[in-house]
Amino acid sequence: MQRPLRIGPFGLVLPLLTWPVEALAHGFAVRYDLPIPLGFYLVGAGATVALSFLLLAIFAGARPARVDRGPAYRVSRRAGWILSNNWVAGSLQGISVALFLLIVAAALFGSENPFKNISTTFVWVIWWVGMMFVNTFIGDIWALVNPWGAVFAGAERVLRLARPDARLSLDCPYPERLGVWPAVVLFLAFAWLELIWGEGEAPRMLAVVIIGYSLLTWTGMIVFGRRAWLAHGEAFAVVFSTFARFAPAAFHVGGLGGRPYCAHGMETVEGVSIGCAACFETAPPAERAVALRLPGTGLLVQRPVSASTAAMVLTLLATVAFDGFLATPAWTGIYEYFTDLSQPAPWWRAPWITVALNFYGVATMLFLLFPLAFAAVFLVCCRLTVAVAGGAATARVACYFVLTLLPIAIAYHLAHYMIYLLLTGQYIIPAVSDPFGFGWDLFGTAFYKPDIGLIDAKFAWYTGVIAIVTGHVIAVYLAHRTALRLYSDRRRMLAGQIPMLALMVAYTMLSLWIIAQPTVR
C-alpha cells in the first residue's frame, strides 16, 4: 500500500535527517522480525517429531528394490531451444551487464548514504537474497545472467573478431583435485563480509569489494578458462547452482556418453547431465533441453558428490545458521562473556588476547567454528550410519547424503529472509528513480517510503513454521530415498536412516529455536 506522498520542503528534509545509517545487520539495514511465539514453536517442534515418526513408519514398509526408481522428470526441448536462442540469451546477459555497470557506477559515484544509493539495496537484498530464491524455486537463472561470465564471453568474442587466432584465456587444465574448494573459500570470505565486517553497506566499500571480486574472477577465467572457473571458482555460480539443484527446472543435456561425471564435475546418468550450465552451453543444439521435475528431486544423486561440494553444502548450512545466531541473546551472552575485561582472568591479560577479544575477533572465531562443527556433527552421523548399516566408507556415505540436508537450509532461509526481502527490499522502489541519490525522480517513485506494515507478523510466523516443517519432511523423504539406493537389505536400509533422521530433527529444531529468539540488534 503506497501512502500519499507529501513533497513539501519538510518532506524533503525529514527523510535525510532520519534515514538511519546502520551497521552490521545482514550487510545492510535492520530487521523487524518478531520472534515466533511459544505456541508456534511448540507446534512446529511437535509436528517435526511426529511427522518424522510417521514417515519412518511408512518407510518401514518400503522395499528397496521396488521403490528406487531414480529421480523422475519430463524433458522440454522447446524450453531448451528458447534458452539457447542467441537473442534470448544475449538480451538477458545484456540487461544483466547493464545492471552490473549501473550498480558499480552508483557504488563509486553515488550518494554515500546506503539508503539513497541503489547499489546497497540491490546487492545485499534484491540480488543476494532474491537471486537465491529465484534459483531455488525456478532454476539456475544466475547461470544465464552471470555478468562476470557474460563480460568475459563478450571480450572473447570481440578479440576473436579482431584476431581470429588469439585467445583471451590461457586455458590451463583445471586441477581436478581442487574441486569447488576455491568457491568454498571465496564464499566464506563473502559471508564474513556480509555478516561480520558490516562495512559493505557503505557504497564506496561495496564498490571496492565488487571491483576486487570482479578482477579476481576474470583472472581465474583467464588462467583456467571461463567455464572451468564458473564451475569451480566463481563463488556465486557455485552457491546459486547448488540451491538450483532443488529447483523444478534444470538444464538437461544428453549425448554425453558413458562417463560417470561430465567435464565440469556434474554426474551423468545414461549420458545425460542435469543442472550443468557449462554442458548446456557447449552441447549441440539438438541435445539442449530443460528438465522439469518435482522440487527437491534434483537432490537425489546416483553417485556421491565430490568432497568439496559436500563442504560447500555444509558451509551454506552453517553460515545461514550463524547469521540467525548472531541476532540471538545467546550470541550477546557469548560476546559479553569474552569481551568483559572488567575482571580479566590472569591468562587473559596477554596483550594479543585482549586485542583479539573485540567484536570482530570473537565473531570471526565463532564464524569459522560453525562450519567445522556442522561438518563434524554430520560426519559423526555418517559414521553412525555406517556402524549400524555397514557398507561403504563414512566419507562416501557423507557425499551421498549431504544434498538431502539442503531443503532444511532452504526452509530456514525462507523463514529467516522473507520479511527482510519484503520490507527492506522496498528501498529499491525509491532507488530505481534516483539510483545515485542525486535527487532525480526518473519514474516518480523517488519519494516512496517503505511500508513496514506490508506483511503482518502473524503471516510471517505461519509461513516460517510451515516452511521449516515442510523442508524437514522433504529432507527426511530424500534421505530415505538415498538410503534405499545405498542399501539393498531392508533392515539395514531402515537402521541406516535413523542417524540422519536424528540429525535432521536436530537441525530443524535449531532453525525453529533461532526464529523463536528475539532479535537483539
Added chain:
Amino acid sequence: MSPDRQAATHLRGRLSASRNSLPRAVRITVAVLAAGLFLAVPGYGDSTRTVDIEINNGKVVGKKSARVVKGDTVVLRWRSDQRLKLHLHGYDVETTVSPGTPAEMKIRARATGRFPVEIHGQSESGGHSHGHRTIFHLDVYPE
C-alpha cells in the same frame, strides 16, 4: 459403500454433500475451536499505552523492551541523565531527551514487528556499532 459416502462421491465439490460427509465429532470440534478462538482473541488493540523509560548513563534502567498490540496508540516517555538523540526504527521517529526535560515519542502501532530504539550521533559508545547503539525494543504484536 454407504449411501452417505456415495452421495459424497457423486456430488464432490457440492458444499452440502461434503458437509454431510464430515463426521459430527469433527464438526463439533471445529465449532468449539472457532468459538474459542473468537472469544480468546482480545479486542482490536485501540487503547493508549504509555511506557516510562529511564536512561542512566546511556543504558535503560529495568526492562529493555515493551510489548504492545497492533492498533494501540503508544507513548514512549523518555527520561535521561544526559542529552541524547533517540531514534525509533521502522516508524522513523526521532526525539532528543535532556536531563530534566523528558521527551515523548507517540505512534499509532499500525505495523507489527520488533522495532529497535537507538542512540544516534554518539561516538563514545564504540565497538562495532559506529555510534548507533540499540538500547530498547518496541514489540508490536498482531491482535
